[in-house]
Amino acid sequence: MPSRLHQKALESLGTRIVDGVLPAGHIMLAEDLESELGVSRSVVREAVRVLQSAGLVQSTKRVGIKVLPRPTWNPYDPLVIRWRLRSSGRGAQLRSLTEMRVAVEPMAAELAADHAPEWVGEQLHDIANKMRATGQDARRFQQLDVRFHAVVLAGSGNEMFAGLHDAVAEVLTGRQEMGLIPAHPHEEAIELHLDVAEAIALRRPAEARETMNEIMRATIDEIHQEWAGTPRSDAGF
Amino acid sequence: MPSRLHQKALESLGTRIVDGVLPAGHIMLAEDLESELGVSRSVVREAVRVLQSAGLVQSTKRVGIKVLPRPTWNPYDPLVIRWRLRSSGRGAQLRSLTEMRVAVEPMAAELAADHAPEWVGEQLHDIANKMRATGQDARRFQQLDVRFHAVVLAGSGNEMFAGLHDAVAEVLTGRQEMGLIPAHPHEEAIELHLDVAEAIALRRPAEARETMNEIMRATIDEIHQEWAGTPRSDAGF
DNA sequence: GAGTACTAATGTCTGCACAGATCGGCGTCA
DNA sequence: TGACGCCGATCTGTGCAGACATTAGTACTC
Structure with missing residues (x-):
């Protein structure tokens, strides 16, 4: 029932990071994510915030949203666990x-x-x-x-x-x-x-x-x- | 660095929930949080999203943002652990x-x-x-x-x-x-x-x-x- | 009691201004 | 000439304000 778009963006980014499609060190721009996911800034930003709280990404000014290496991921986050169980x-x-x-x-x-x-x-x-x-x-x-x-x-x-x-x-x-x-x-x-x-x-x-x-x-x-x-x-x- | 406004909002809400000041079942409105915390909508929304991913709150349409009971909190979330160690x-x-x-x-x-x-x-x-x-x-x-x-x-x-x-x-x-x-x-x-x-x-x-x-x-x-x-x-x- | 219209709250979108980190040019000094 | 450091330009996330869309309670109708 909760917001569908937000979850969709979250899922899309999270699975790709966990699968390694977006490797550690990879840098994305919020603007690109908007067009790529077909959603607006607010949705992207909220999804990124959640990923950040799980330790999957870090966003810094003037550089973008960087994918963090696996050791910094929170291995107890339910989302991370689900994604990893469905990945390689x-x-x-x-x-x-x-x-x-x-x-x-x-x-x-x-x-x-x-x-x-x-x-x-x-x-x-x-x-x-x-x-x-x-x-x-x-x-x-x-x-x-x-x-x-x-x-x-x-x-x-x-x-x-x-x-x-x-x-x-x-x-x-x-x-x-x-x-x-x-x-x-x-x-x-x-x-x-x-x-x-x-x-x-x-x-x-x-x-x-x-x-x-x-x-x-x-x-x-x-x-x-x-x-x-x-x-x-x-x-x- | 601490100019992350949404972190202040997150801290404020999180500590109050963990301390029990905002008890389980308590319902807040995003609009009230804006004025109470003195921040804008987007900041409140991002903070709430993070709290939601930690299992502390759930936001539903037409109702508001409800504080969830402790068993649904993620006991491995670093934020939750920090807050609890400083609470009762x-x-x-x-x-x-x-x-x-x-x-x-x-x-x-x-x-x-x-x-x-x-x-x-x-x-x-x-x-x-x-x-x-x-x-x-x-x-x-x-x-x-x-x-x-x-x-x-x-x-x-x-x-x-x-x-x-x-x-x-x-x-x-x-x-x-x-x-x-x-x-x-x-x-x-x-x-x-x-x-x-x-x-x-x-x-x-x-x-x-x-x-x-x-x-x-x-x-x-x-x-x-x-x-x-x-x-x-x-x-x- | 079932169905429906209403409405209040979150969800989503967009334009704008600000902050701060990086980059590159410029000048200075060795 | 070349290396170093200062400093402004620029780029990107951050925060703000206001609009519209969506949906789930609620009350009303029949």
Whole structure:
């Protein structure tokens, strides 16, 4: 519902930058962008402001709008994540997100077991049971999976952990769209989810952490091939 | 440089929202903001767009600019983090960031030991040695500390880990500004940093992880009191 | 209660003036 | 002659003011 033109301009510029079509150091002029995108100054300027807040560009007087190098991009900006998952940088983004999950989700489970209100454990139990009941429908299974991990992240009571939930969702849905998930969800994975739910409900932090850790290990095994060839970013210093 | 008028507007609105002066659900009109901030329409609009991309507000026709509830804020937006660290939400933000560090940094150390180029290990060794040599100057010591952890995060080769470095820096500098760090840096902490550097240089992932984990434990002990009373966010579901 | 006209607010466009950073010319000095 | 530094010309983003377009609540009609 929000402004269509603004989003269109934003999307056009953002995807081209993330795809590398507009490389770091490339300089654009606001006036050219107007005619190129077929929109007015105000639209271009607002889009550029948003890109600037995401660290993708920097606009300076007398020179123009410069595309910044990747290390300055905000890797947590939802727009940047979406664009990268649909670009050639997909492998690197997927690996980054998965490593983040591996680091965070076990601790989130531990914290949830420590501090989360009771209904979190109940809800997790509920979701895990539905996952078991959902036999064939891979799509439904994956929706439940997304929800399960979102509840754990939110249940940790840590806002930054909770804030990862849409990124995690995009990873999981993206995985399925590429047919990377086995049609038959592992029986073992389901059991692990049930175990996590129970550990959180019964307030057993160490057990929750370790079980979630096993889920993460399985996740890595499933997705590992995806980024097999992608090089690690050589963080400039 | 600070003549960026829209940055002032952004700061004014952002801090007031994060401070809770403008509560969730509060509705503002662009026209009122113009007169209130003493700026023109375009400035207000660009500031609002940036706030919108951070999830702090949503502007809809016929209604106005509505302040969104905290769960929709992007907890990774640098602006949001800065504002929260200077607001009453400081305790919660500090706890979130520290828990994030505890989850991420051990894994970052492990990944760095696995994949980082040699000069990362050398540089870490260098920094840790300087930390030992720096006796009294707490300020200098803390700068080195910030740099050490930034190099580890970047050395992991994970862009999302690397992206945490300025947030970590703000936590550490903020801690010192509040006099939360002992004047005498622990001899033990210095040894641990040296050990991490060595583990990474010698490509011992497990050791790097475990040693970094000990540093994180010490960090929690130092900072724990800061958020003693702050409630955990009850993630709405 | 469903449909419709109204209206208030954001969205978009355009012309103008200002600010400040870069570039190039000019003069000075070695 | 050549290098350096000052200084104005010029270019581009920034900010302002006012217009029109669009759309989503709202109230009114039937």
